[in-house]
Amino acid sequence: MSYDLELTRVGKVYDNGTPAVIDFNLAVQKGEFIAFLGPSGCGKTTTLRMIAGFEGISSGDMMIKGVRMNDVSPQNRPTSMIFQNYALFPHMTVRRNVGYGLEVKGMAKGERDAKVDRILATLGLEDIAERKPDKLSGGQRQRIALARGLVVEPHILLLDEPLGALDANLRKAIQNELKLLQKTLGITFIFVTHAQSEALALSDRIVVMNQGRVEQISPPHELYTRPNTPFVAQFIGRNTIFQGTVKGREEGSVMVETPFGVLAGNSNGTLVDGAAASVVIPAESIDVFKPNDPECARRDERFQGNAVGAIVTSFDVVGHVSQLGAKLPDGRSVALEAHTDKYPPGKFSVGADVILSWRRSEATVIPAH
Numbered sequence: 001m002s003y004d005l006e007l008t009r010v011g012k013v014y015d016n017g018t019p020a021v022i023d024f025n026l027a028v029q030k031g032e033f034i035a036f037l038g039p040s041g042c043g044k045t046t047t048l049r050m051i052a053g054f055e056g057i058s059s060g061d062m063m064i065k066g067v068r069m070n071d072v073s074p075q076n077r078p079t080s081m082i083f084q085n086y087a088l089f090p091h092m093t094v095r096r097n098v099g100y101g102l103e104v105k106g107m108a109k110g111e112r113d114a115k116v117d118r119i120l121a122t123l124g125l126e127d128i129a130e131r132k133p134d135k136l137s138g139g140q141r142q143r144i145a146l147a148r149g150l151v152v153e154p155h156i157l158l159l160d161e162p163l164g165a166l167d168a169n170l171r172k173a174i175q176n177e178l179k180l181l182q183k184t185l186g187i188t189f190i191f192v193t194h195a196q197s198e199a200l201a202l203s204d205r206i207v208v209m210n211q212g213r214v215e216q217i218s219p220p221h222e223l224y225t226r227p228n229t230p231f232v233a234q235f236i237g238r239n240t241i242f243q244g245t246v247k248g249r250e251e252g253s254v255m256v257e258t259p260f261g262v263l264a265g266n267s268n269g270t271l272v273d274g275a276a277a278s279v280v281i282p283a284e285s286i287d288v289f290k291p292n293d294p295e296c297a298r299r300d301e302r303f304q305g306n307a308v309g310a311i312v313t314s315f316d317v318v319g320h321v322s323q324l325g326a327k328l329p330d331g332r333s334v335a336l337e338a339h340t341d342k343y344p345p346g347k348f349s350v351g352a353d354v355i356l357s358w359r360r361s362e363a364t365v366i367p368a369h
């Protein structure tokens with residue numbers, strides 16, 4: 001079976017010698033929604049542009065539906081790209097903007113109009129079809145760009161920060177529409193973003209990039225709960241990380257000796273005794289106890305020794321959410337949130353000693369480097 005899109009050891013070195021993308025491997029199934037996520041300059045846009053054909057590939061292979069694309073020109077690839085600034089023609093009506101790609105391809109007017117009408121209806125743009133884009137709202141312009149990308153019936157739609165120009169509320173609304181549209185049409189979407197929440201909300205899988213390399217490719221939940229590398233652990237979610245040395249295994253958990261005692265967690269890979277390792281705990285997995293809490297006496301049973309002392313630095317209740325700040329013995333801060341049912345107003349006071357605990361199964365042990 002061939003994948004919709006397959007990148008094998010793809011690399012990009014710009015003419016000035018900048019290695020922008022290094023050994024990029026990815027296999028995408030038809031209809032998947034993939035996000036490229038990472039800090040500015042990590043190579044997301046370069047990779048997207050190589051898929052579109054706007055940027056040459058320096059090394060490796062790129063296949064779409066089993067056909068090698070390295071030397072195929074952008075207009076001959078079954079892809080369509082949507083840019084952050086939408087790149088709409090201000091002097092053309094919405095209808096003409098949307099139909100432009102088909103016009104360039106020389107499609108007859110009747111057939112072109114039918115396709116344009118269909119996509120305008122799908123995106124709810126019929127009423128503004130005869131208007132010019134510069135008289136329309138950001139959300140409407142975003143939809144026009146989407147219509148223009150989809151009307152050519154691409155096999156893969158490439159989106160470069162397509163929601164970046166929208167305000168937060170509109171962004172959220174269009175996110176939902178985009179996801180629904182993608183599932184309805186069954187088209188493969190490759191989406192570039194540096195907004196973590198957007199990638200987590202939209203994608204089937206996220207490719208986390210750092211300095212031109214792929215760090216991890218995982219579904220959002222897995223990325224959040226099971227980071228594979230120190231970079232991902234720091235970049236995704238809100239994790240507390242303890243450094244130490246692997247000291248064997250116990251009941252399937254990896255034991256790590258740290259300055260805070262021996263802590264344990266699951267491991268995604270193989271870690272030998274004596275290896276430098278990090279224990280990564282998502283904020284959502286940490287429970288806070290007062291030392292004299294009767295629950296605390298039983299915590300060893302539940303948390304199997306995973307406990308670190310801390311001092312409360314803040315405790316605020318905002319609506320139904322309790323927000324707790326704590327300081328670890330090494331001075332680092334931990335920020336936690338829970339429903340007020342769990343930590344009711346007044347439960348913790350600033351300056352009090354507390355114990356932070358978590359289940360072994362919810363912590364991940366990864367190589368430190």
Ligand SMILES: Nc1ncnc2c1ncn2[C@@H]1O[C@H](COP(=O)(O)OP(=O)(O)OP(=O)(O)O)[C@@H](O)[C@H]1O
Pocket residue numbers: 014015016018019020038039040041042043044045046047194
């Ligand atoms: N045309 C170019 N010539 C030389 N270097 C380039 C060119 N375009 C990008 N780069 C460099 O390649 C690296 C990757 O850039 P790229 O735009 O792909 O990153 P990005 O992750 O998309 O960043 P952002 O989120 O800021 O858009 C950066 O170091 C960038 O400076």
